[in-house]
Amino acid sequence: MKIGELSAASATAIETIRYYEREGLLPSPARTQGNFRIYETPHLERLQFIRYCRSLDMSLDEVRALLKFKDAPAESCGDVNDLLDEHIGHVSRRIRELRTLERQLKELRQRCCEARTAQECGILSELTQASKDVVSAEGRTSNHLRSVHTV
Incomplete structure (x- = not known):
């Protein structure tokens, strides 16, 4: 099948397919x-599988x-388990x-609990103040920003 047909069959953009080829995830196909x-x-x-x-x-x-493990089916899958455990940890951190x-x-x-003028808006006021506090004169993150954005 041509790249357009592969794209349609896999619901993957042609540029993504080419990118996966360049990255070595998808082997280069034969050419006519x-x-x-x-x-x-x-x-x-x-x-x-990639998608x-x-x-x-x-x-x-x-x-x-x-994919390296998939390409070597006789290998132990212990490292696959470790990889998935790490990924689960990453997902858990992102959820937090x-x-x-x-x-x-x-x-x-x-x-801001009710509609007011923009100059009276508590949300805009807080965002404005936080944006001013983002970087102090020495180029360091302010304490206010750390308390608002620490995750």
Whole structure:
């Protein structure tokens, strides 16, 4: 199949397919005499594997590591387990960070409970003050910003 057909079959943009090829995640396909890429079923299956891993928010390095194991089926999968455990830890940290962000946004939202003029808006006032406090004269992050944005 040509790249457009692979793109349609895998719901993947053509540029993404080419990017995965450049990154070594997807092997280069054979080419026709007209220099068109010709993809086979294994390309589609590998692309689907990559896409599913990416949908689980795995980095390209994580996907690359998993593909190495997939390409060596006789190897032990202990390192695969370790990789997934690390990824789970990363996801757990991000969830905590997002919960902190949600709490901060809700606190910010409480600064303005009714429609007023923009100059009286507590949210805009707090955002303005926080933006002024972002970097102190010495180029260091202010304590206010750390308390508002530490996650």
